[in-house]
Amino acid sequence: MVFIVKLTWFFLLIKALQYSLVYFSPSQFDTSTELLLKQLTNDTDHQLIDTYWNSNFYNKLLSWDSVFFLKAIVHEKSPNDIIKFEHEYAFSNIWSKLIYVIDLYIHGPLSITGKDMDINYVYRVIKVGLVVGNIIFYLSSILLYYLTILTFSNHSTDLKSKKIAEKTAFLFIISSVSGFIISIYSEPLSFMFAFIGLITRELSLNNRDTDKNGNTTELFDLKLYCWPLYVIATSLSFIIAMWNRTNCIFLGIYFLFDVFQLLYSRKFYKMIFFPLLSGILLFTAFIYKEYYVAYYQFCPERGEWCTTSIIDKVPFLTKQSFYNFIQTKYWNIGFLNYWTLNNIPNFLFALPNIIILITATIYFTKKYPTRHITPTIWITRCFLLVLIFFAHVQIINRVFSFIPIHLWFISDKLYRNEYLMFTKKTDVCHEKLEVERDGIKNMNRFTSDSDDKIIKFYLYWLLFWVPLQTIFFASFLPPA
Amino acid sequence: FLVSLPADYPIFKYVGDVGAHDYHVLSLNNTNNDKITINPIVSARTVTHYIELQSLKKFESYMVKTCWSAVSPISIHNMDTMIVPPLQDFMGTTSEHPRFFIAFDITQDSYPTIDMLESLINVSVTNVKLGIPVDLYSTIIYILFTCGFVFALERYLNLVARITTI
Numbered sequence: 001m002v003f004i005v006k007l008t009w010f011f012l013l014i015k016a017l018q019y020s021l022v023y024f025s026p027s028q029f030d031t032s033t034e035l036l037l038k039q040l041t042n043d044t045d046h047q048l049i050d051t052y053w054n055s056n057f058y059n060k061l062l063s064w065d066s067v068f069f070l071k072a073i074v075h076e077k078s079p080n081d082i083i084k085f086e087h088e089y090a091f092s093n094i095w096s097k098l099i100y101v102i103d104l105y106i107h108g109p110l111s112i113t114g115k116d117m118d119i120n121y122v123y124r125v126i127k128v129g130l131v132v133g134n135i136i137f138y139l140s141s142i143l144l145y146y147l148t149i150l151t152f153s154n155h156s157t158d159l160k161s162k163k164i165a166e167k168t169a170f171l172f173i174i175s176s177v178s179g180f181i182i183s184i185y186s187e188p189l190s191f192m193f194a195f196i197g198l199i200t201r202e203l204s205l206n207n208r209d210t211d212k213n214g215n216t217t218e219l220f221d222l223k224l225y226c227w228p229l230y231v232i233a234t235s236l237s238f239i240i241a242m243w244n245r246t247n248c249i250f251l252g253i254y255f256l257f258d259v260f261q262l263l264y265s266r267k268f269y270k271m272i273f274f275p276l277l278s279g280i281l282l283f284t285a286f287i288y289k290e291y292y293v294a295y296y297q298f299c300p301e302r303g304e305w306c307t308t309s310i311i312d313k314v315p316f317l318t319k320q321s322f323y324n325f326i327q328t329k330y331w332n333i334g335f336l337n338y339w340t341l342n343n344i345p346n347f348l349f350a351l352p353n354i355i356i357l358i359t360a361t362i363y364f365t366k367k368y369p370t371r372h373i374t375p376t377i378w379i380t381r382c383f384l385l386v387l388i389f390f391a392h393v394q395i396i397n398r399v400f401s402f403i404p405i406h407l408w409f410i411s412d413k414l415y416r417n418e419y420l421m422f423t424k425k426t427d428v429c430h431e432k433l434e435v436e437r438d439g440i441k442n443m444n445r446f447t448s449d450s451d452d453k454i455i456k457f458y459l460y461w462l463l464f465w466v467p468l469q470t471i472f473f474a475s476f477l478p479p480a
Numbered sequence: 481f482l483v484s485l486p487a488d489y490p491i492f493k494y495v496g497d498v499g500a501h502d503y504h505v506l507s508l509n510n511t512n513n514d515k516i517t518i519n520p521i522v523s524a525r526t527v528t529h530y531i532e533l534q535s536l537k538k539f540e541s542y543m544v545k546t547c548w549s550a551v552s553p554i555s556i557h558n559m560d561t562m563i564v565p566p567l568q569d570f571m572g573t574t575s576e577h578p579r580f581f582i583a584f585d586i587t588q589d590s591y592p593t594i595d596m597l598e599s600l601i602n603v604s605v606t607n608v609k610l611g612i613p614v615d616l617y618s619t620i621i622y623i624l625f626t627c628g629f630v631f632a633l634e635r636y637l638n639l640v641a642r643i644t645t646i
Contacts, residue, residue, distance in 0.1 A: 021626065026618035031515065035600040036549035067550045085553045085590035170646045302591060330590070414644050459640045467626050475619045 003166055004142065011138050011173050014466075018182050021467055022060050022474040030476035033062045040074050041118040048119040058126055063473050064480040065091060066183040072096035073103075073125045073184075086298060087330040090323060092244040095186035103128040129184035136188035137173075137181045143195040144404055145169040150202035151372065151408070160415060167411035168404060174462055176353060177401035179469025187401050190245040194402035197237030201254060204230035204274075207372065220261040220371065222274050235278040239285040246323045247386075247399055249286055250379045255279035257375035287317075294322030335390055346394040349479045350387075352461045353396045353406070357384055359454050360409035367451075368412070376405050394479040397469070410455050417452070481559045482608065483533070484541040485580065489563075491538065492577045501573045503581070504603070507534040508542075512607035512614050519600055522554050524593045526585045530562070530571070531603055533580050543613040544582050545604045552599035553590030559583070 037049045037059070048054065062070060068091040075082045076096055103125050148165035177187055204226035207219065222230060241248040258275035262268075295316035299306030308319040320328070327333040338346070361380050364373045380403055387396045400406075472478065506514045520529060536542060546556050564570045564579040588597055606613040612620065633639055 024622070026622055027615065029616060029619065030547050031545075031602045031604065032547040032549040035517070035547070035602060036551055039549060039551055039600060071551045083592070083594065085592070087553065087590050167646055170643070174643070298591070418645070456640070459643060460634075463634060463639055464627060464630055467630060468623065471619075471623055471626060477619070 003145075003169075007141060007145075007169055007173075008138070010170060011141065014173055014178065015134060015182075017467070018178070018470045019057075021470045022182060023057050025060060025471050025474040028060060028063070028474075028476040030063070032067075033059050033476065036062060036067055036070070037119075037122065040071065041122050048123070054123065058123060060474040060476075061126065061130065061183040063183065063476040065185060069096055069099075069129070069184045069186065070122070070126065073100050073129070074122060076100035077121065086302075087326050089294065090326050090330075092186040092189070094240065094244045095184075095189050098189065099125055099129045099132055099184070102132055126184065130182075133181055133184060133188050136192050140188060140192040140195055141169045141172045143192065143199065144172050144407075147195050147199050147202065148404070148408065148411070150199060152412075160419075163415050163418075164408070164411040167414060168407045171407045171410060172404065174466055175401065175407065176397040176462065176465060176469070178466050179473060180398045182470060182473065185398070186244055187398055190241045190248050191402040193237045193241035193244070194248055194251060197234045197241065197251065198254070200229045200233040200237065204234070220258075220265065221267070222258070222262070222270055224270075227274065230274050231278050231281075235281045238278075238282050241402065242282065242286060243289055245399070245402075246286075246290065246321075247383065248402055249282070250383050251402075252279055252282050253379045253382065254375045255282065257378065290321035290323050291316045291318060298322075331392065333391055337390075338392055343393075346392065346479060349394040350396045352458055352465070353400060354384065354388065354393075355454060356406045356409070356458045357396075357400065359451060360406045363409050363413070363451060364405065373405070373408070376403060379403055380405050392480075397465075397479070406458075410458070413451055413455055481544045481546075481582070482541055483536075483544055483561050483582065483605075485536050485538050486563070487538070489538060489580070490578065502571055503530045503532060505532045505534055506603065506605045508537075508605060508607070509535040513604060515602055515604035517600055517602050519598065520586055522586050522588050522597045522599050523595060524588055526587045528558075528583055528585050530581045530583050533582060533605055536580060536605075541608045543606045543608050545602075545606065545613075546584065547602040547604075548599060552597070552601075553588060554597070554599050554601075555587050555589035556584050556601070557587075558585045 034049060041049075049059070068088055071082070072084075072088065072091060072093060073096045075084055077100065106128065107124060145165045145168065148168045149161045152161035152164050177191075181188055204222050206221040206223050238248065238251045238254075241251060255275040255278050259271055259279065262271035262275065295306065295318070299315070305318060305320075305322065305325045306315075309315045310317050310319060318325075324333075332338075357380055361377045364370060364377055383400065383403065384396075387393055387399070469479075504516050504518055506516055508514055516531075518529065518531075520527065533542070533544075544559070546559075548554060548556070560583050562581040562583050564575075564581060566576055566578055567574055570579065570581075582603075586599075586601075588594065604615075606615050608614070
């Protein structure tokens, strides 16, 4: 309970600081926000756009992707009046629908009409979007706390897992995604459902077997009575996370890992009815959204992408997904397309997270190997490759928020350092403590000081980066 | 897009009237930045737009910036400068002095394409001093102030050390 109170105050403090930075930021370099509001609201005389709080605060939160989300929410309200273009399908309609529905639930239908209705509605949904995004971010930090306890309790004492979980939750609030969650961004919905799915998966796992003498051995198994938790809750959470942000398809690697583990231990029925079934559900949901729905929305009139069907009888199965197609066409996504001289600053923006993520995967494979975190390591490796070689690399600062491996690495290492310092200072010779201390000493033989240096550098970077990213966003400056 | 007047561009005082015209004008008379909003109707076909820049100073450079909202699926390209010599007709107008224009093409850039897509574009011209557009000075000062403040906080409150011992 004390932890939750501390976490809440910490969250409120960080958000207060960030929104103060937004309020005091002098101007926007990109001047298109006023055009967006004029086009969405027909407020030609600027009376409401230029009110004190709108011009000094809310308008500054409408930069980069938030523009698309705002348009999508307004589109939900009046789909016949606003044209939706194909590139806008890159942005989650689940997120815009959620804000639309919550606004409708809180405020009910608008009673005012005409121009005032438009402008009031737009600012109303901006406020609802901000509150919902921040609440989800806050709840996700608590979910991550529980996920971390579940993840680490299989390998360490309750005290240790709790300590690591506390650090992880605090770090999550000031992680690099934080600079974007001051506006209407879809990341919070994805990382919340990713964490929910990972928690339900962890609850379904049986990682320990205890013999008559009380000795525990590590194993991989799934609890039969947890079938609904695994197949329904985990799959559904991953599907929502993936429908909201397509990159969450990487969560399917957890199912792949579980399939191979159960195959290895010859638990074929469990393999079929747990991870294989869940993986099929996730994959079907992906095909449905990225191929089927898009195909029957635009084809055959659209041409181009529509003509790339692989099988004639299943025309919607095209060579590339619709998401991939629009990303390539409008954002120039592709192998090494982003590797140009003018993008060097964007690679520099991404560098701290690339370094910490690579270090984290090495830490959990070579220095602190555990089968339990293996799927997370594989997701990290695959996603890193995609981001570095195919995507706009700087988005790593926000899109990696659904994989907390770097936060786990920092928390785990910091805890070990603290523990060593503590044990050096005390002469406690409790048997259990000795065993643990020996374990940590053995572990530290493989842990070089470079990890500590990287963590220190990363934390200093975060200390400056979060406020700077907040200012960049409020000033409509890159990185996006 | 950075622009500057050619070295041989004559110095004269703008008196303004060249008659009714279809192009827009940005003037830096007694100011170091100016902005206008244009409302072109964009079709599927590429259309070139011209904006006259007035009262620019020689040996100074200026940043021309076009901003449009992401809700308008348009693309602006081929931005360039153009000088109309004195007394030469341009879009039905003539002037005793040379005129300095920026020109750019606008096309629609998404599907479905609309016959007559209405879009709003902010075009601004800003004086560049020390290699930085003057409208960015306040933001840069704010960023430096914030960095200094964070640095001071870290120095006196050891924020990173506190984070590590949470």
